[in-house]
Amino acid sequence: MSRRNNVTIAAAVKLGVFTVISVLCTALLAVIMGNIGLGAAKEYSAIFTSATMLEKGDDVRIAGVSVGEVRRVEHYDTTMAKVTFRVDDDVALTEESRAEIRFLNLIGDRYLALEEGSAARSTPVLEAGDTIAVANTKPALDLTVLFDGFKPLFQALSPKQVNELSMNLVQVLQGEGAPCAACCSTRRR
CATH class of the missing domain: 1.20.5 (Single alpha-helices involved in coiled-coils or other helix-helix interfaces)
Structure with a gap:
């Protein structure tokens, strides 16, 4: 060669x-x-009074750790929503397990959070395909309703005061809290 x-x-x-x-x-x-799961998984459903902005493919999390994904969001019994989701096979849900829709970010993306119910050993385990009852679910906070409640206050304040109040509300909702003038002399600098 x-x-x-x-x-x-x-x-x-x-x-x-x-x-x-x-x-x-x-x-x-x-x-x-x-978010493609390669391992074994189980599918469950949960009934919510509102599942606004939750979409197929959104995360399912336990204690902030992604354990699955939302498969479908559909109307249920004319006034509610049925959310079908898939979780890893090693996740055990009981009849006391709770499901909550939470904000992922400020843009409005959501995820489904699962929480343990009571720690009683006698609580029956849910089988694949079972449904979490509406009594054990909580929809996401509706920010439109929250801010509509502030309309009378916003009308009584000046635009500068409304901006400051809005900024403080966003900080509180993000868990940051707003610094107070009495404690933080650096705020006015």
Whole structure:
């Protein structure tokens, strides 16, 4: 073989290795970013009085850790919503388990949070396909209703005061709290 053939073969091998590694990395990223579960999973449902802005593909979390995804959100019994979700096979839900729709960010994205119910050993475990009753669910806070309640106050305040109040409300809702003038002399600087 000539030197030119050896160089061509070496380049082809390097290209092949690079291509295989690139395809594997891309597949791994697709699994991670696409929230595609590769393990065994169970599907449950939960009935909510409102499931506004919750969508197929949204996270299902326990203590902030993603354990599944929302599969469907549909009307149920004319005034409620039925949310069907998938969780990892090792997640055990009981008849006392609670489901709550929470804000993921300030844009309005939501996720489904699952919480343990009572710690009694006699509480029956839910089987795959079972439903969490509406008594054990809580819809997300409706910010429109919250701010509509502030309309009379906003009308009585100046625009500058409304902006300051709104900023403080957002900080409190984010869990940051608003600094007070008495404690924080740096606020006025």
